[in-house]
Amino acid sequence: MRNHYQLLKRSTLGAALALCFAGGVQAQSNTAGTVSGRAASGDTITVTSSDTGFSRTISVGQDGGYRLSQLPPGKYTVTRKGSDGATNTRDVVVNVGTASNVDFVAPSAGDAAQLETVTVIGTGAINPIDVSSVESSTILTEEAIDRLPVGRDTTSVALLAPGTVRSDSFGNVASFGGSSAAENAYYINGFNVTNIRNGLAYNEVPFEGIAETQVKTGGYGAEFGRSLGGVVNVITKRGTNEWTFGGSAYYTPNSLRSSFRREDLGSDGRWGLVDAEHEQDELIYNVYGSGPILKDRLFLFALYQGNKTETDLYGTNFTNLRRGQFDKSNNDKGLVKIDWNITDSHVIELTAFRDREETTRDVFQLLEPWSKRLGAFQGTQSFVTGGDNYIAKWTGYFGDNFTLSALAGRGEYRNASITPNTDCPFVQDNRPGQPSRRGCAVAAAFSTEDAGDDRDAYRIDAEWVLGDHTLRFGLDREEINSIAKNESSGGISFTIDPVGDAPLPPGTIVPPGTTAIVTAREFSNGGEFSTKNQAYYLEDSWQISDTFLAYAGIRNESFENLNADGIVFAKKDDTWAPRLGFSWDVNGDSTTKVFGNAGRYYIPIMTNTNVRLSGAERDIQTYFVFDGTFSGGRFDTPVLGQQIARVVQSTGVAADPRSVVDDNLSPLFQDEYILGFQQQLTDKWSAGIRAIHRKMSSGMDDYCAYQAPHDWAAANGFSSTPDDEVDGEITSEADAIGEGTAHCFLMNPGQDLSANIDINGDGTLEKIKIPASALRLPTPTRTYNALEFFFERVWDGKWTMQGSYTWSKSIGNTEGYVKSDIAQPDAGLTQDFDFAELMENSYGYLPNDRRHALKIFGSYQIADEWRIGANLIVQSGRPLNCFGDFPEGRSKEKTLYTNSSFFCDGVAAPRGTRGRLDWTRNLGLQVAYEPKWAAGLWAKLDVFNVTDESTVTSVRERQSPRNRHLQPLTWQAPRSVRLSVGYDFSL
Structure with a gap:
């Protein structure tokens, strides 16, 4: 006993x-x-x-x-x-x-x-001993976050959890457990708010309206799916029986910010950092009210947030485009939460929030690179992201052992731009000593004002306690409608390159004496698309004894993607995802715990695939000799000389859905195994360790090759003629098969390709099966191994400290849904696996391979009215690559891929073998004052990047003079100071 x-x-x-x-x-x-x-x-x-x-x-x-x-x-x-x-x-x-x-x-x-x-x-407390849990999860309450110097956004909170790192290339998103930043799921009050266009964005409630954030980094149960990385689950504040009101303001002034960074090429030929003259001011302010509409029954929480941000940028990009950019954001956001306890057995929750953000951008030419000397005004653009979201949930309690809930939600995520002068062709001149921009175009391309995604989702969850067994089961369904339309400004863009830098197709003959080439590109794509995802799950938590819990779950998911004509082009039913786990309370007193789990996780096909693969896309690039003259006038386009090459990638006609997806397509999934131990050291201290193994077990990407399928067809009984075209007409069955795959097929690389192709040019699709051996593609692989050590000292009103150290290794031949090393956000359609030669030397350490990561944060009440907080994150740099052109004769594919292979200067350059970026160190400090003489008043000073570290966080990994190999692209944010004040009171 x-x-x-x-x-x-x-x-x-x-x-x-x-x-x-x-x-x-x-x-x-x-x-x-x-x-x-x-x-x-x-x-x-x-x-x-x-x-x-x-x-x-x-x-x-x-x-x-x-x-x-x-x-x-x-x-x-x-x-x-x-x-x-x-x-x-x-x-x-x-x-x-x-x-x-x-x-x-x-x-x-x-x-x-x-x-x-x-x-x-x-x-x-971070990672305490919860003997009822078999998963890896971190929960941060509002009180815990308020004591720390962290950014007031969901990603900054998620980055406190072990196993998470910030994305280098895609803005403010995180990578979880070696996965790409596009493979996470985000929820608000149980509603999925992940942007399913490419997984790199999500809807957010105003930060002041968040009560707690749950960050699941692995081992989560069958209730959750559509994620290979992690799950971030946000719970908003709600009203109580006490009327409370308040407001706060957060100001980050440019005057207290260190200089921004930019790169400069020194006389020694190496890139170095110098100060830039960029400026940024940000003010965020909130007002809220909360209380009972009807005591004990009906409650209201309402919050309004305003945001004013001004950003001035003066610089050039990698093509020497001189540009002064002045952004102004005035954003109104809000949250309303209503909770109705109809009875103690029936509860209704209603949530509405807006995170719509509107930015206007004035664009000028610069008279000198990186200077504040402004030239001609180019125009004003407007950008809209985010939107309105509505969630309704009912929970019913039936007897002592059964609960049932139902949720319905609708979310909007706009991603649109309003661009003037869209009748003007975009003209960019990359020749040294020439003006980089000509004509009246503001941007190279533009999208429609209604571009974005709308999600309608429904789910039902039930829980039934039967003795030692707790059963949970449920189902959910979501339908996403997407609108996407992108066009080249003026219908065509012109890029002028010195002849040695022009991205000409292989085999192009350049006339003698040519000094420059004009690339004329006609591009447009888009339409309206829909995606339908549904799932059901069953799980059982069996308390086998007082000290041992066994968990078993199963999740069944289905995915369905429709093209611009409303026809299904990709569908997969009955993907089974088992989950198993255990938790052993060794001593029976919650002081020592051994736990583990194993599971399979699937992710749906992103709507980016609908747009790019099944939309009405037109992409034609024509190459001309340029003699240096321009048309003048408003457009000032280059005068075109002799045409020397033309590549038709797509013609603007939506493809038959059967002709773009492998008949036997399997979704992307990953298997995960975790084994952990936790020990209570004292009443306030605990520590633990987790070993994690993740392996991508099935990859999915597009295949866009001509030559290998053509050669296979010619060698296997299909008619063959010389590899050319006459007036655009295909001249052989082998050519038809090559052209049929060259427009890109969504498939599982490393497996046979089952393709429907119009072989005879009569409009009839015929099914053929091209063996994997003919395509020569490797099987996608990504393996993540990690050891996580974590500790915590709980807050006792005086001080707290929490932290973790993660050793990890991420290795394989693909990052996953996106490609960070070249900043390609086309989820599921990266250049990986487009043809076999691109995957040569591709196995190695992946972009999210951060071998070491140390995180320590906490706070200390130094006096009744004063508190300090600190947050330190240290992590090693990621591996670097050199992407160059294939050696002469290495690839026969008729493509426009330049600086895309794992060859550099004609020599094999395996993935991740060009060194690593430097370690990054980021220390934040906070001082908080809460005077006793004015209850409810508080003021804080937060300093981020206290030591003003300026480590480069990403570089240009493509090789060529124009792309400037190893040119720094992004750096740690410079030291900044946030001043905040707030007042809360009750009636």
Whole structure:
């Protein structure tokens, strides 16, 4: 029989330490938490929210266990009432996805010893020992974040978790566990807000409206899917029985910011960093109100956020395009949350939020590179991202053991630009000593104002407790409608290059004496598309004994993508994703835990694939000799000389959906294995270790080769003639097969290609099967191995410290859905696997291979009114490549790929063998003042990148004089200071 001290520790740790930085797979919800424990059979347990009056009561079963699930996050009082009328109470905090354990009797049979009342000592701790969890999860509450110097956005919070690193190439998004930054899922109040165009964006609520953020970095249960990386689950604030109001402002002035960086080519031929004259001011302000519309029943939380940002940029890009860019953002965002406790058995939640962002951009030519000397005004662009989102959820409690919830949501994500002078062709001159821009075009291409994605989603989740088994099951469905239309300004763009830098197709004959080439490109694509994803799942958490939990789950997912004509072009039903796990409470007192899990995870086909592969795309590039003269006038386009080459990639007609997707296509999926150990060191300290193995088991990308399929066809009975075309007409069956695959097929590289091709030119598609051996593509591979060491010291009103060290290795021949090393955001359609030669030497360390990462953060209450906080992130640099052209005669593909192979100066340059970027170190400090003489008033000063580190975070990895190999592209953000003040009061 356990002694009283052990039981007291179990209750204290379960209720106090396993609150904010834990994850629960044991029948946990993505919007709610659980209170569970043990009491005498026949006792009644009541949980009551101290904020809203919400209350639930159940009877303890014969086995002495009880469980109250689907509880909205917040503070609760747990009351036990015995058959003799005696009562005991506990105060706990319930967080999303966790089980707060409260025992009133000893777990062993026959022991009815009552526990003394315990005091919860904190509301935050990283990775505490939650013996009901088999997953890797971190929860950060608003209180924990407010004590730290971090950016006020979802990605900055996610980067505090072990195993996450910031993306180098795609803005403010993160990579989880070696996956690409496009493979995560984001939820708000249970609604999926991931931008499914390419996975590199998501909707956000105003940061001041977030109550807590759950970051799942691995091992998550069957309830979650459509992600290979991680899951970020945001829970918003809600109203309570007390009317509260307040406001805050966050100002990051340019005057307190260090200089921005730019690159400069020194006399020694090496790139160096110098100061740039860029400027940026940002002001964010919030006002909110919260309280009961009807006490104990109906509650309101409403918040308005304003944002004014001004950014002035003076510079050149890699083509020496001189440009002064002045951005002004005035964004109105908001959140409204209504909670209605119809009865204690039925609850409705309504959420509406806006994250629409509008930016205007004035563009000028510069008279000198990197100077503030402005030349001609080019025009004003406007950009719109984000949109309005609506979520409705009902939860019903039926008896002691069954709960049911239903959710419906609609989300908008606009991604549109409004561009003037769209009748003007874009003219770019890359010749040394020449003006880089001519004519009246503001941008090379533009999109329609209604471009973006709309998501309608529905889901039902149920939980049923049957003795030692907790069953959860549910289904969800979402439909995304996408609008995309992109066109070249003026219908055509002109790029002028010195003859040695022009990206000419292989075999092009340049007339003697030619000094420059004009590339004329006609490009447009788009249409309206839809994507349908659905899934159902079943999971069982079996408490085999008091100390051992076994978890088993299964998820079935289906994906369906439709082209611009509403015809299905990619569909996959019944992908089965099993999940298994265990948690062993070694000593039975929550002080030592061994856990593990194994699972399979799928990700859907992004709508970017709909647009690029099945849309009405026109892409024709024609090459002319240039003699140096221009038309003059408003357009000032180059006068074209002799045509020397022409490549037709697509003609503007939407392809038959059967002709762009392999008949036997399998979605991208990954298998994951985790084994971990956690130990409670003292009442306030704990530490642990996780070993993680992830392996991509099936890859998916497009194949765009002509030569290999043509050669296979010619050698296998299809008619063959010389490899040429007459007036654009195909002259042989082998040519037809080559051209049929060259327009790109979505397939599983490394496997046979089942293709439908019009072989005879009569409009009839015939199915052919080209063996994998003929295509010579390797099987996609990505393997991630890691050891994570983590520790925490819980906040006790005086100080807290948390941190982790991660050793990891990410190796393979593809990053995944996107390609960071060349900043290609075409999710699922990267240049990888387009033809076999591109994959030569492609195996090596991948872009998200950060071998070492150290994270330490915490805060200290130095006096009653003063507190300090710190956040340190140190990580090693990623590997570098040299992408060059193929050696002469190496590839016969008729493509426009330049500086894209793993060859450099004609010599093999295997992936990741050109060194690494330097280590990055980023220290943030915070000082907070909360005066006693003005309750509710607070002020903070946050300093980011205190030591003003200027490490280069990405470089140009393509080789050629024009692309400037190893030219620095991005750096650590310079030191900046954020001043903030706020006031909260109650009525």
